[in-house]
Amino acid sequence: MTAPLLTIDDLKVTFSTRNGLVEALKGVSLSLDAGETLGIVGESGSGKSVTAFSVMQLLDHAGRITNGRITFRGQDITRASRSMLQPLRGAAMSMIFQNPRAALNPIRTVGLQIADVLRAHEPLSAREARARALKLLEAVLIRDPEERLDAYPHELSGGMCQRVMIAMAIACEPALLIADEPTTGLDVTTQKTVMDLLAEITARRGMAMILITHDLGLAAQYCQRVAVMEQGLVVEQAVPASLFGAPRHPYTKRLVAASPTRLSTVDSLVVDAGEPAVPAPRVSSRRPAEPLLAVSGLVKTFDNGFRGVDDVSFDLAPGESLGLVGESGSGKSTISRLVCRLLDHSAGTIGFDGEDIGKVTSRDFYRSRFRKDIQIVFQDHGDSLNPRFSAFDCIADPLKLLAGVQDGRELRRQVEDCARRVGLPSEFLDRFPHQLSGGQKARVGIARAIAAKPRLLVLDEPTAALDVSVQAVILHLLDRLRRETGLAYLFVSHDLNVVRMMCERTIVLQKGRIVEQGPSGALFTDPASDYARELIAAIPHFDPEAATARHREAATAG
């Protein structure tokens, strides 16, 4: 057997922070053969990205390798100097990053950026480099590659930027490609095309790939071997079928359970949440004749003439949960903002409780008596909280403004009650957003939204920024809140599995129009439209049988 391409042996990395030294990696050992695809999965803070950055020597100044060895092609690169690394980086090992648009130089054309990489490693003239760059853009299947050479990153979509990034990374045919969350933030269908492209390129050129992801389905589908990391340690390592089919380590078990699949339910996600085991009975399960929200012929035309929402109509009954799914640009977030009256529509009516609330402009809606009835939970829990407001202030604000609670003691009682309902311990109420974790911030955001006792809660990708285990707990919480209070949900998400679990009915949107709508169960098992079928097929999954089948297929093909 030949020596592995890359070995990481007992790697320890510490970061010096304001609170002293923090050990990010506590002895990580991994190895990778030439041409192999290794997945590293784990939640934020598990050290998966730090591992990759250590290999590439891209740790920022605060981070330091304190122990261990990294060997690449038999060469020790643990503390390699710049002059030794520069010929390796890009040529022998390269990397693809999360957020492709930010990873490209905004004021340089993509053709020049690809040429920069080529010319850093090979003696090429500008003209030759341009010709090679064109070939690379063709290889990553970009349409009109000739024109795209002179495009700037802001003129390309996120998926296209990631293709350009891939073109740069494979420009000099490296033996190792590290992909750090390459598709996070991209649509499911785009994710599928980008990942298929990566898999195809690495297979054809015999490159080894390390795929770092928080998405177990993605790792299962595209990797030959998966390592699970938790708090700076690799806790389990196996082929996907056995890892996800029969996880051994408790953390892997929890992670697998928390990841939504096509079969999971809200209750099956959480292994030990400390939430009440028996769900409270639903306040009202029958559908009343009068809908709470009746949207009809909704149109939103933006200033540049773009029709973001095009003739959308739907009803929402009190206590019902309705999901809006679609790719970016499908208009799902715009609809949620129109319904919340944060944005003015161009045509159509938004009926709430039998009254057309669309008549009140978004500027004046804060004075409407319906303001307290419609509240929103935002996607980015960090950015949507005022950094100068403590958790208490955040939750108290709507109580003071919308519910008119002025008395200090009464206010405190109600805020504490809200915090208790979302499972936020009252000692956290005095903390500021930066002192809270992602999950706690999500809880504050939800508590703020339900504080004024609304009847309709609009949830705009409420769990998109959260780790799967936190997402599971938050979904559980949202489901329980709806059962307890009879709130209606308008649930916007790009994660179809989440919508299937959370919503009784689902609307599939494409380019501002409704493509399909119906009860979630039926829609997801038997979609009627091609677009919905395509969306559902693009969800990465890790059904053990499917993974084994894939494996067998790959073995016979190879």
Next chain:
Amino acid sequence: MSLAAGIARRAGRRALSSVPALFGVIVFTFLLMRVLPGDPAVFFASGPNAGQAEIQMIREQMGLDKPIPQQLLLYLKDIATGNLGRSMNTGQPVVTDLINRLPASLELTFTALLFALSLALPLGILAALKPNSLIDHGVRFLCSLGVCVPTFVSGLLLIYAFYYILGIAPDPTGRLDVFAAQPPVVTGFMLIDAAIAGEWESWRAAASQLVLPAATMALFVLAPLARMTRAAMLAVMTSDFVRTGEALGLSRRRVVLVYALRNALLPVITIMGIVFSTMLGANVLVEKVFSWPGVASYALDALLTSDYAPVQGFVLLMAFIFVLVNLTIDVLYGLADPRVSIE
């Protein structure tokens, strides 16, 4: 090309939208000059014992006896015909005075800006590449010094050191040594005129006169430029695309100069516009110290004698230059950042 068209459209829109501002400046300075204490007629009367009748005559001659709105209308009419009035101090039309003196101020300001940029950019970059190092602290010290020492003090110190003690600099009086040959006036910029005429002796003389005042000014504006460069470089050096450059094996030189610096220059361009305008205004002290025949010292002399026309003309000129600088910055920014022109 669409890029050029986009920039031209932006520049045109900016130019149009600055018309009301310019008009406001005209009215405001006009009124301000009228409410300031001091009667210009008294100043320009023949002597301290001039009779009431004489003062009254001067007042009528200057149009000061008319009601203020009428005076304003007359003033606006004059401006529209390119007449900014006549300076009582020099006896010349204000327009002529300004045209004669503006090149001196501009030459000084441009040279100072050039000095400041060629010092601030490398210092800012060095400081950003090694934050909290000795270099960084040194640059910070130099910048603080430049900001806290007033220009007339640093100017005098420079004169003391380089003219009085070391004797390298020529005596600080005006734009050209009295013994050097005055090149024929083409642009008014001494260095350019001398170069056109091929009189390199005069060019050298003019340049050596320029060095000290320009250095004084440059020191004053070093801080905003260097600090901005440092901050922008620091931010850009931690950005994702610099990391991409590093990860794909680009040379350090290329990463710093092409990837980081070009992006970091964007905010510096904005600051440059502000600095340039500040410098034109702050010129007055430097011009006084070095007896520089510029527009700022001209306006100051006029102000001290309640000579309305030159002050109003000066303020109008400054407002006009400010608009022009902003336009230039806009165009530069559009060229430097492809993202701007599409909005």
